[in-house]
Amino acid sequence: MTDKNGFFDLSRTGLTRRTTLKGLAAGAGLAVAPGFVRYSQAQSSAPIKIGFQCHRTGIGAAYGRWYDRTTAAAVKAINEAGGINGRPVEVIIEDDGTDPGRGAEVVGKFATQHKTDIVYGTLFSHVVIGSAPAAGEAKMPYFVVSEGHHVASTKLNRYVFQPGITDVKSQIQAMAPWIAANAGKKVTQIFPDFAFGYDHRDYLPPALKAQGAEVIAQIAIPPTESSFTKYFPQIPAETEVIYHVMVGPAVLTFVKELGEFYGSSRPQLFGFIDSLEATDINSPGLEFLDGSHFWEGSPRYAQTDDSAAQKAYRAAVGIDDNGAAVGDPKDVSTAAHMFGCWETLYVVKKAMEDAGYKGPEDRAKLVEATEALTEFAEGPEHPQGPKTFNGKIHQCFGIQNISKVEGGRLNVVHKTKIEDGLYEPEGDYTTQPL
């Protein structure tokens, strides 16, 4: 193509001194304009801001402390490997006091004051449920590490996800085959008389029935109770397994009194480690648990067959072979749950990279990209094990560990399969508008 009109001919008289000066001034202005340069830079290297809703105070403080450490370790690892989409990750922490009212305020604060890209890290169910409306209204992706069934129940909203830890319904279902085959077929349940206990009350009987076993008694203990001896005569004599999920400070009394009630002859005991997270298994009064079994999301004690990824994860977070803080054996971790923080942050990274996430205007894309995820392979990003993810119910499914208390430590004796914990979806978040 020829330049017939001399459009590119710089010697043309049309290029006056004034035009030249204007052009030079504009070019120079553009080149030195600080706002423009900074903006360009901000798009490429400004940090991804993650609002961490942390239980620093209140009843969840022990979990909060370890969620905080795991989060810091994961973010350090992510940043050292180049961040998310080439941008560093910055975590902004707000304490929710483990209170649902304050939790909702904190979500609002992240959305409107800190202007974080997502909110993450909540554990206690009532805080998650209390905060979820605020997240939905602010259209703020809210990644929780709670293990409650509330996310998968599809009763929250499209912005709430739980991709890093399995939910309690799945955990209970996965335990049933092992209990029926190895511990006994006549099960008595002892659980706290509030929502955490109700999940076990409602989901265990059908799961056991499917395995040819049965729940022969359910004993609900009021949350205000501090002594349990009077409940033990309600345990039927033919009980082969006591399934217990007591939580809170009363658990030590519960175990001690159960030991006094049964003496040396007792049924099999099966419990959820939630009761004893951040508690030394060798605490006085817990001797009665020797030989009993526990569910663990991720093993507290280092196992002989730990993968390289699991070893690297434990080293990064700073827990020793006994699951306590390196250098402080009394500071016992919440190992069975806190791995969920590590894995959730890697899911966020993956989803943001899939979505080409640039900023809050891409939150809807991030939601869709997260919903599109299906599998997480075991490895450095998912050291607990492989998982599948159901985008319709915003919930992951994974393996579970059954550990035996022996010699003052918890040894994993069985790992379930992902399929053991799968159940029919109860709804579909993806039909909700974004």
Added chain:
Amino acid sequence: MKEASPAKAYTLHLGVIVLLFTLSFVLPEYHHGLLARIMVLAVFAMGYNLLFGYVGLLSLGHAMFFSAGLYGAGLAVIHLGWSVPAAFAAGLACGALLALVIGLLALRTSGVAFMIVTMMFAQVFYLIILYFAAWTGGDQGLVVPQSARVLVLGDTSLGLTDPTVRYMSALVLFSIVLLAALGIVRSRYGRVLVAIRENEERTKMLGYDIFSNKLVAVVVSGTICAASGAAYALLFGYVGSTFASVQYSILPLLWVLLGGAATTLGPLIGTLFMYYVVDITSGYTSAYLLIVGIALILLVLFFPRGILGTIRQRWLGWLP
């Protein structure tokens, strides 16, 4: 206390309402949302103040009235699919009825016994919420669906999740309760309540029925607290047993003591102060409750009657 000039008092209160209205247009987004929540909870404190400040009855059970409104409105929406106005009315009715029953029983006591009896009733109410977890959601609580939180006025639908609608709804409730509280304390009835607080025996001797006057005060106080709870459920979309725990009975006491008991604007000042002290200090340290405690001690030392109470005592005797 000097006789309050009606014009001055009403001008001040209307001024506060206008100020809150104006703030809606200038506040940054976060503080806008926080102030909406503070106004709703200040209504809770105002309800508490009516009984504590003006009648001198120290209750440690007002969380039950707040949560009666919270659950009355929230469950009506969740389980019965009621509209926002009907659910709000249900919340009010629950609070009023509960306050009537509790008043009839608890007013047989006074002083420390009244405090303990109200605390026990509140604990019973809290455990009832846990017991009927199938309907109340127990300790986890329930979400009030966003789709149901819509106020239909003729042809107009106002989503209560919209920040402006939420702020204005909170302001309307706050304004109505503030002006009503001012009207009550300036009325003949309000003076009887203060007389009961100051000298119950003398008031009785003058021919006033102490029990019925106190009972009306408990019912009005409980209903105002229930209005706050109902508004909380509908505006913020969550009902949970935490709001029925003893902590939420102590909070309004704290807000009222800080702002100034027996002052109409004290509950707002106290709630505002506590919220911002917690909000700001928690950004710096997890030991923020220690700082809150120190702030409270300083306030007690230098503002023994609360912020507005001390201002009234020292400088503005006409403050209602």
